Each structure stands twice: as structure tokens, then as C-alpha cells.
Amino acid sequence: MASFLGTQINPKRFHRSQLKFYLILVPIGLFMLLPVLYVVLQAFKPLSELFLFPPRFFVTNPTLENFARLFRTASGTGVPMTRYLFNSIIITVTTIGLTLIITLATGYALSKKRFKAKNTLFKINQTALMFVATAVAIPRYLVVSSLGLTNTFFAHIIPYLAMPVGLFLVKQFIDQVPDELIEAAKIDGANDWHIITKIVGPLVKPALATVAILSFQMIWNSTESSNIYVIDETKKTFAFYMTTLTSSTSGPAGVGISAAAGLVMFLPNLLIFIIMQGNVMDTMSHSGIK
Amino acid sequence: MAFEGLKKMKLLHPETKQKVMEHIRRLESDKVSTTLLLAPYVILFSLFIVIPVIVAMLLSFTYFNVIETPRLADLYGLYNYIMIITQDEVFLRYVLPNTLKYAIITGPGGYLLSFIMAWMLSQIQATPRKFLALALYTPSMLGGVFVSVIFRTLFSGDKSGYINSLFLNWGLISTPLDFLQSGDYLMNIMIFVTLWSSMGIGFLSMLAGILNVNKETYEAAYIDGIKNRLQEIFYITIPSMKPQMLFGAVMAIVGAFNAGGIGVALSGSNPTPQYAGQLIVNHIDDYGFIRYEMGYAAALSVILLLIILFFSRVAYALFGERD
Numbered sequence: 310m311a312s313f314l315g316t317q318i319n320p321k322r323f324h325r326s327q328l329k330f331y332l333i334l335v336p337i338g339l340f341m342l343l344p345v346l347y348v349v350l351q352a353f354k355p356l357s358e359l360f361l362f363p364p365r366f367f368v369t370n371p372t373l374e375n376f377a378r379l380f381r382t383a384s385g386t387g388v389p390m391t392r393y394l395f396n397s398i399i400i401t402v403t404t405i406g407l408t409l410i411i412t413l414a415t416g417y418a419l420s421k422k423r424f425k426a427k428n429t430l431f432k433i434n435q436t437a438l439m440f441v442a443t444a445v446a447i448p449r450y451l452v453v454s455s456l457g458l459t460n461t462f463f464a465h466i467i468p469y470l471a472m473p474v475g476l477f478l479v480k481q482f483i484d485q486v487p488d489e490l491i492e493a494a495k496i497d498g499a500n501d502w503h504i505i506t507k508i509v510g511p512l513v514k515p516a517l518a519t520v521a522i523l524s525f526q527m528i529w530n531s532t533e534s535s536n537i538y539v540i541d542e543t544k545k546t547f548a549f550y551m552t553t554l555t556s557s558t559s560g561p562a563g564v565g566i567s568a569a570a571g572l573v574m575f576l577p578n579l580l581i582f583i584i585m586q587g588n589v590m591d592t593m594s595h596s597g598i599k
Numbered sequence: 600m601a602f603e604g605l606k607k608m609k610l611l612h613p614e615t616k617q618k619v620m621e622h623i624r625r626l627e628s629d630k631v632s633t634t635l636l637l638a639p640y641v642i643l644f645s646l647f648i649v650i651p652v653i654v655a656m657l658l659s660f661t662y663f664n665v666i667e668t669p670r671l672a673d674l675y676g677l678y679n680y681i682m683i684i685t686q687d688e689v690f691l692r693y694v695l696p697n698t699l700k701y702a703i704i705t706g707p708g709g710y711l712l713s714f715i716m717a718w719m720l721s722q723i724q725a726t727p728r729k730f731l732a733l734a735l736y737t738p739s740m741l742g743g744v745f746v747s748v749i750f751r752t753l754f755s756g757d758k759s760g761y762i763n764s765l766f767l768n769w770g771l772i773s774t775p776l777d778f779l780q781s782g783d784y785l786m787n788i789m790i791f792v793t794l795w796s797s798m799g800i801g802f803l804s805m806l807a808g809i810l811n812v813n814k815e816t817y818e819a820a821y822i823d824g825i826k827n828r829l830q831e832i833f834y835i836t837i838p839s840m841k842p843q844m845l846f847g848a849v850m851a852i853v854g855a856f857n858a859g860g861i862g863v864a865l866s867g868s869n870p871t872p873q874y875a876g877q878l879i880v881n882h883i884d885d886y887g888f889i890r891y892e893m894g895y896a897a898a899l900s901v902i903l904l905l906i907i908l909f910f911s912r913v914a915y916a917l918f919g920e921r922d
Contacts, residue, residue: 318721318817319810330719331727337716338734341795345737347761348749363764415640422633430641437648438849439911441856443880444903447887447896448654452646471643474800474850501632523800530742537888551744552864564752571745578740586729593800593807597842598849599920 345575351568352376359565375569382566384553386542394573397547400465401528408470408524409517416479416516417501417509421491431480435598437473446537453538464538465546469528475520481595482516483509515588516595522585526578548574652904658897665891672894679898690899693874694882697786698906701878702855704790706910709797710851714844716798717806718832732806739799739854747864750792754778754865779866782873788865789876793858801850808843812836841918848914856880856907879903 320327351359353371383389418424419431442449449468458464486509494504510517535549551570554563582589611619660676663669672678683690716735720728738746753761756777763775778784812835820835837844862876863869869885871877879899887896 318812318814320722320724323724327723330722334716334719334723334731338731341738341798342734344749344753344795345741348745348752351752360759362759363768364759364761366761411639411643414636418633418636422629422636424630424633430637433649434644437644439853439907440648440652441853441903441907443857443859444883444900444907445651445655446883447893447900448651448658449647451654452650456646467643468647471640471647473644473648476640501629501636526740526742530744532744548742548744551748567748568752571748574745575741578742579737582736582740583733586733589803590807593804593843594811596804596846597808597840598845599842 348568349572349575351564352572354565356565375565376573379566379569379573382554384542384550388542388545390547390550390570392543393545393547393550396462396465396544397529400462400546401525404466404469404528405521405524407466408472408475409521411470412472412475412479412520413505413510413513413517415476416483416513417505419476419480420483420486421488421509434473434476438477438598440473443533446533450537459538460540460544462544465528465534465544468534468538469524469531472520472524472527475523477598478519478592478596479513479516481597482513482592485595486512515591518585518588519592522581522589525581529574529577655897655900655904658894659901661894661897663893663897665893669894679895682895683898683902689870689874689877690882693877694879697874697876698859698878701786701790701793701859702906702910705793705797705858706852706855708790709794709855710801710848712794713798713802713847713851714805717802717809718836720806721809732803735798736803738796739802741796743858743860743864746792746796747861750788750865751779751867754788756780780872782871782875785862785866785871785876789862792861792865793855796858797851797854799850799854801847801854804843804850805840805847808840808847809836812839841920845914845918848918849911852907852910852914856903879906 347366350366350368352375353373354368355370355372355374358365358368358370380390384393419427419434453459453464453468456467458467490508491504494508499507530548532546532549532552535545539545547570551567551574554567554570658669659679660672661669662672662678674681720732720735723731741749755761755763756775756779758764758767758775760775760778762778763772766772767775776784778788816835816839817831820831825831825834859878859880862871862878863881863884866872866876869881869889871881879902883896883899883903886892886899
């Protein structure tokens with residue numbers, strides 16, 4: 310029967326015909342991970358193995374030496390590495406928290422409220438999906454400096470709070486919440502604050518988780534604000550510190566330290582994504598642009 | 600105002616009148632609430648997205664060196680644009696061709712790759728799919744800094760570099776290649792790295808889109824005479840998930856242009872060796888933050904935004920729903 314051949318999207322059990330996909334996907338998956346794995350292994354190699362020729366992929370005598378040295382290192386101006394890490398954690402947590410609040414509030418208003426500019430606002434936001442911040446780095450710098458934000462912690466946070474992709478995803482998700490539910494709550498005397506915190510917020514958790522991940526990836530990995538907006542070395546971020554590590558320290562010793570730093574940067578990314586993978590896929594079902 | 604009229608309606612029963620007034624009060628407070636909900640986003644969005652774009656457009660017609668106040672550029676303000684098109688040899692010989700090559704390969708290429716991978720993933724069971732999707736997604740979440748650490752290590756220019764040592768070992772080369780500093784390979788490595796990390800949020804969106812296509816649509820199509828999987832993709836899968844295809848396309852375009860700093864990150868210098876990896880984004884930084892010719896840099900930004908806009912228009916024309 311020909312008709313059964315085609316309907317194998319999301320199959321429940323294994324069938325021989327799936328084998329060819331595994332034969333392609335598994336090698337590609339491994340290929341994608343190999344470079345990452347290589348650098349992760351570098352982080353555990355002692356100096357003698359980093360110097361080795363020909364270089365070896367696997368580590369024979371794993372050591373935490375590189376991590377110990379990373380945590381002892383300080384920048385040229387004497388700022389310890391832990392300070393950068395601390396800055397990054399504070400900045401990332403604050404930014405994610407504020408982004409979630411702002412995005413949820415705006416998404417709710419865009420989805421469930423009636424006002425004149427509603428459609429225009431949504432269209433503008435949709436156009437801004439293709440906004441590439443680096444293209445207008447200079448005017449953004451002018452805005453940041455005329456607001457007096459340069460060289461403050463806020464320069465790492467405030468320019469990144471409005472996130473068109475985040476608003477788009479949350480709004481699409483809130484569209485799935487039935488209007489009747491909100492009407493019923495209103496009749497029971499709930500105001501917008503109650504509706505957002507008690508009804509809409511909990512129902513759109515997957516979208517919020519996705520926004521949190523995207524915001525995390527953007528902020529945690531970003532060097533832009535440290536490069537352009539902030540002069541004070543003590544206020545810069547860990548990602549920035551890593552770029553100075555990789556460009557100033559060359560040779561095997563530098564390779565070991567930057568590999569260790571890379572791993573410290575990468576692990577939170579990976580963990581957060583793994584924990585929330587299901588939520589992300591839920592959100593993505595409603596991500597289409599119509 | 601209509602409300603004034605309502606107040607004058609003495610004929611109304613007091614109780615009805617009270618109800619009407621109550622309703623109006625609720626509407627008014629709802630307006631205030633809506634404004635409060637929207638205000639933070641709208642303000643931040645205007646400040647950091649809308650205003651920068653407008654400022655870039657305005658500055659592009661001026662001469663501005665950060666110290667003096669901007670003044671209208673020569674030739675009715677078009678000086679910067681005319682210079683870019685006629686005099687900027689680096690732009691015309693390297694930056695523009697590089698940007699177009701890079702964007703055309705990594706944008707549509709990364710997009711196609713994402714779609715093919717997402718489609719193949721949809722053909723296997725849920726549990727292995729979860730792990731394989733994670734493996735494909737991982738490179739995109741690393742961020743520019745870690746990506747450059749990885750590839751600077753792998754493509755290191757001496758014989759202890761991993762790729763060099765593999766090639767030496769296989770007898771492909773006799774002396775180590777200077778991958779990142781010589782300019783001969785930089786562009787290809789940039790394209791490779793960007794494609795490698797191109798399966799991001801757009802990929803996840805398309806995967807979800809494919810998984811959500813109604814199974815009955817497929818069955819109906821087979822009864823109507825569709826014969827193989829290729830026909831299935833073009834006649835059923837893609838048309839049923841156009842919104843996700845469009846989202847994926849926009850994300851691919853943005854990703855390609857956002858990753859523009861990769862050449863400088865890999866080679867460690869701006870300009871890149873022999874301008875081999877010089878893209879518009881680097882050219883803007885070069886003029887803006889190194890030479891402080893802000894008006895000129897702004898004109899370059901406007902050109903970049905127009906290129907991005909053009910690519911997205913193509914995507915909308917392909918997958919957008921026509922009204």
C-alpha cells in the first residue's frame with residue numbers, strides 16, 4: 310500500500326525505512342559536536358599534552374590545572390577573573406527577569422486588549438524581527454551615551470530589554486489562551502495584574518522559558534556592551550574577559566586556559582537548554598509568521 | 600464627547616445611569632492599564648531600535664567626526680553614498696563581494712540545511728530525535744566568543760594545530776597551512792563555521808512546524824495521487840507550514856548578518872588579513888570605531904539595512920500569506 314509510505318512523520322516505533330535517516334543524522338550530529346568536544350577535552354589536558362605533537366584528540370591524564378589557573382588569572386589591569394564572572398551573573402539574571410516581565414505584559418496587551426495602534430504595533434515588531442543590532446551599533450552608542458548610561462551596569466542591561474523575537478513568540482502563545490477565560494476572570498473582578506500573574510503567566514510558561522533561553526544566550530555570550538559602552542574594567546563581563554584571554558595569551562598555555570573559560574561559558578547554556586527543551590518545542594509550534 | 604451627552608441624560612433611571620457610569624469608569628481604567636502594560640516595551644523599543652535606525656539614516660547624510668557637531672555632507676548630503684559607490688576601493692573590491700558571497704551562501708544555505716535536517720529529524724522517533732536535535736542545535740548556542748576559541752584552536756596555523764596535523768598526517772599537505780592569517784582560506788572557514796552554527800531557533804521552529812502538519816492531509820494527498828516523499832514535501836509539508844518557513848527564513852537572514860563579526864574574531868584583527876574576511880559589519884566598525892568617520896559609517900549601515908530588507912522581502916514573497 311503506497312498510502313502508508315508517506316505518513317511517517319513523527320513515527321511511534323522503529324521501522325527499517327528510518328535507518329537511512331539515522332545513517333545521515335547520527336554522523337552529522339557527531340560532526341557538529343566534535344569541535345565542541347575537542348575544546349572541552351583541551352580544557353582537561355595538562356600542559357604536556359597541550360604541547361604534544363602530533364596533537365591528540367582525547368586526554369590521557371585529565372587534570373583541573375587549567376581551571377585552577379583560570380580562576381587565579383587576572384586581566385592586565387589586575388581585575389580578577391571571578392569579578393567578571395560575578396558581573397556576568399548579576400547582569401544576566403537581571404536582564405532575563407526584566408525581559409520576562411516586560412515581554413509578558415506587552416504580549417498580553419497586544420494579544421488580548423483592544424486599542425487603536427494594536428495592529429500597527431504588532432506589524433512594526435514583526436518587521437523588527439530582522440533587526441540586526443550590529444548594523445546600527447554607532448547610533449545605539451549615541452543613544453546610550455546621551456542617556457548617560459555609558460560606564461554603568463545599566464549599559465549591559467537596558468539596551469537589550471526590548472526583544473522583538475521574544476515579544477513575537479509570547480504574543481503568538483498568548484493568542485492560544487481563550488478569551489472566555491479572561492472574560493470570566495474579569496467578571497469575577499480580576500484586574501490586569503491578577504490576570505497576568507494568575508492566569509496568562511502560568512499558561513504561557515513554555516513561551517516564557519523560551520524567551521529566557523534566548524535572552525540568556527544573547528546576554529551571556531555578548532561582548533558588545535563591554536566593548537563599546539563600558540570603560541571601567543571592573544564593570545565588564547566574563548564573555549569580554551574571554552576575548553581578551555584568547556587574543557592576548559597565545560601558545561598552548563593560553564589554549565588550555567581559554568578552553569577552560571569556554572567550558573565555563575558553555576555549560577550554563579547547555580544545562581538551561583536541556584532542562585527547557587520541551588518548553589521550547591511547545592513554543593515553536595506557535596512561532597509561524599502569518 | 601459622547602460621555603458629556605450621557606451625563607445629561609436625566610431621563611435615565613438612576614440605577615441604569617449608575618451602571619453606565621460604572622462601565623465608562625471601567626473602560627477608562629482599562630485604557631490606563633493597557634498604556635501602562637505597553638509603555639516599558641514601547642519606550643525601550645523606540646530608544647534602542649527605532650531611534651538608532653532613524654539616527655543612522657540622518658547621520659548618513661552628514662559629516663560627523665564625534666568632536667564637531669554633524670554638518671550636512673557635500674553634494675546635497677549625498678557625499679558619503681557617492682564616495683562609497685565610486686571611491687571606496689576596499690568596499691567595492693572586497694567588502695561588497697565578500698558580504699554578498701557570505702550572505703548568499705550562509706543565509707539560504709543555512710536555511711536549506713536547517714530545513715533538510717528538521718525534515719529528516721521528523722522522520723524518526725521522538726527520543727532519538729530529541730538527542731539529535733540537541734546535537735544540531737548546540738553549535739548555535741555557543742555564542743561568537745566560544746566559537747572563535749574552538750576554531751582558532753582547531754585551525755591553528757602551526758603544525759600542532761589539529762586540522763593541520765590531520766592534513767599532514769593524511770599526506771594532503773607537506774607544510775602547515777596558515778588558515779586564519781593568510782587570507783586564502785579565511786572566507787571559506789567563515790562560511791563553514793557559520794553554516795555549522797546555523798541550526799538555531801529557526802531550525803527548531805521548522806522542526807515543530809513539520810511535526811504539527813496534520814497527518815490526515817498526507818493521507819488525503821496520497822489518495823489524490825502523490826507518489827513519493829519529494830512530492831509530499833513540496834505539495835503538502837511546505838505549504839502547510841509556510842508561517843514557520845517564513846519565521847525560519849527571517850531568523851536565517853538575521854543570523855547570517857549577525858554572525859558578520861566572525862572573520863575578525865577568527866583572525867584577531869580588523870581589517871582581516873588582505874581583507875579576505877571583511878564584511879560590511881566590519882567595514883562599519885572600521886570607519887565608525889577606528890577612524891571615527893561616523894557619517895560614512897552610518898551610510899554603510901543604511902546600505903546594510905537595505906540589503907537585509909531586500910533579503911527579507913524575498914522571504915516574504917516566497918512564504919508570506921497574500922492578503
